Amino acid sequence: MRLPELLRKAVDNGRDLTRPELRRLLELTDPADTQQLFEAAYEVKRREVGCLVHLRGLIEIGNLCSKNCYYCGIRRGNRRLKRFQLALPEIVEMAREADEFRYGSVVLQGGERSDAAFVDFIAGAVEAIKRISGGRLGITLSLGEQSLEVYRRWFAAGAHRYLLRLEASNPELYRRLHPADHSYDQRLACLGLLRQAGYQVGSGVMIGLPTQTTDDLVDDLEFFRRTDLDMIGMGPYLPHDQAPLTAAYPEVGNDRGKQLQAGLKMIAVTRLYLRDVNIASTTALQALAPNGRELGLLAGGNVIMPNVTATRYRASYQLYNGKPGIDENSSESREKLEKSVASVGEAIDYGQWGDSPHFARRNRRN
Numbered sequence: 001m002r003l004p005e006l007l008r009k010a011v012d013n014g015r016d017l018t019r020p021e022l023r024r025l026l027e028l029t030d031p032a033d034t035q036q037l038f039e040a041a042y043e044v045k046r047r048e049v050g051c052l053v054h055l056r057g058l059i060e061i062g063n064l065c066s067k068n069c070y071y072c073g074i075r076r077g078n079r080r081l082k083r084f085q086l087a088l089p090e091i092v093e094m095a096r097e098a099d100e101f102r103y104g105s106v107v108l109q110g111g112e113r114s115d116a117a118f119v120d121f122i123a124g125a126v127e128a129i130k131r132i133s134g135g136r137l138g139i140t141l142s143l144g145e146q147s148l149e150v151y152r153r154w155f156a157a158g159a160h161r162y163l164l165r166l167e168a169s170n171p172e173l174y175r176r177l178h179p180a181d182h183s184y185d186q187r188l189a190c191l192g193l194l195r196q197a198g199y200q201v202g203s204g205v206m207i208g209l210p211t212q213t214t215d216d217l218v219d220d221l222e223f224f225r226r227t228d229l230d231m232i233g234m235g236p237y238l239p240h241d242q243a244p245l246t247a248a249y250p251e252v253g254n255d256r257g258k259q260l261q262a263g264l265k266m267i268a269v270t271r272l273y274l275r276d277v278n279i280a281s282t283t284a285l286q287a288l289a290p291n292g293r294e295l296g297l298l299a300g301g302n303v304i305m306p307n308v309t310a311t312r313y314r315a316s317y318q319l320y321n322g323k324p325g326i327d328e329n330s331s332e333s334r335e336k337l338e339k340s341v342a343s344v345g346e347a348i349d350y351g352q353w354g355d356s357p358h359f360a361r362r363n364r365r366n
Helices: 002-016 018-024 031-048 089-101 118-133 148-157 171-177 183-197 214-227 244-248 254-276 283-288 293-300 330-343 357-363
Strands: 054-055 057-062 105-110 138-142 161-163 200-203
Touching: 002 018, 002 031, 002 057, 002 254, 018 254, 031 254, 057 089, 089 105, 089 118, 105 118, 105 161, 118 254, 148 183, 171 183, 171 244, 183 200, 183 254, 200 214, 214 254, 254 293, 283 293, 293 330
Parallel strands: 057 105, 105 138, 138 161, 161 200
Antiparallel strands: none
C-alpha cells in the first residue's frame, strides 16, 4: 500500500492498523513522509478532541524517592542530589497561582513514596487545593505505585486523574531499566487498581531507549489500547549524567534530532491508533528543540503542563539533563506558552479540566 493510502486508512479508521502498518509509520524517515504523517494525525486530533490545548499546572512536590530506576536523575541512589519536600502551604500557594492563571487543572508529581506520613500529606494537599480553588481546579496525581486503599483515599479527597508511566511495556526492556526489586507485574497491577478506584488512567513510555526496537514501540501502542488508557504521557529518552543507564550507553540519546523525530512520530501514531485519548506534548520535546512542544501539538498532542513550581526548587527536580525553564518564573512561562500555542494556530482552553473524551465516551457506553 502506498503511503497516502495507508494514511487515509489511518485517518478513517486507525484502530484497524496492523502491526506491520504501525511499524511502517514509526519507521518513516523522509521529511516529506513524516510531514504527511503529522498532518494525518492532526486531522484526527481536530475531529476527535479538537484544537484547544488543555493545561495542567505542574507542581513538583518533592524529589525524595524510594525507587532506584537506572535512567532517572532523582533516583534513590543519586547521592549528589539536594533533596527537598514542599510544605503544604507552598503547594497551596502554587495551586492558587495556577488557579489565578486559569489553568483549570494541576498535577502533583514527585518521587515515589508510600509511607503513611506521605499518604496523609497528599490527602491533605488534595483537599486543600479543592478548598482554596472552590472546587474549580481539577487534580491529576503522578505519585507512583500505591495500594487500592490509598488510591481510593486520594480519589475521595478530590483527585480524579492519575498518571503512572510504565516506561516500557516489554517486560525484558523494563527489567533492563530497573533494579531487581522493581516489579513489572506490580506496575501493571496498579494501573488496574487505579481504574477500579475510579480515576481517569494514564500511562506512557520513553522513546529511543537503549536496546529499544520499533517492535517494542508497536508493543507499547498495543499495550495502550489493550489497557484502554484515557491519557498518554510519553516522551523521548534523555540521559542524565548521574544515572547508570547513561554510563552504560553513553552514545544513546545524544542525537537530538533523531530523538525529537522519534518522539513526534510516536505521538502521531498514537493519535491515529487511539483516536480520542488525551496526549501530552511534553517538556522533553522542548528540551530537544525550542519549539518542541508546539511540534508535539502539530503531531497530535493536546495537553501541555506548564511548570508552576517555585524556581528555587526546579534545579533539584531534573529527571534528565537539560530540562528547560528551570530559571523561568510562572508568569514568564505563561506568557511564552500563550504565544507559542497561538503560533501554531491553536488556543488554550482556559479554566477547564480538559478531561479525556475517551473516558467520557467509555462511561457513556457503560
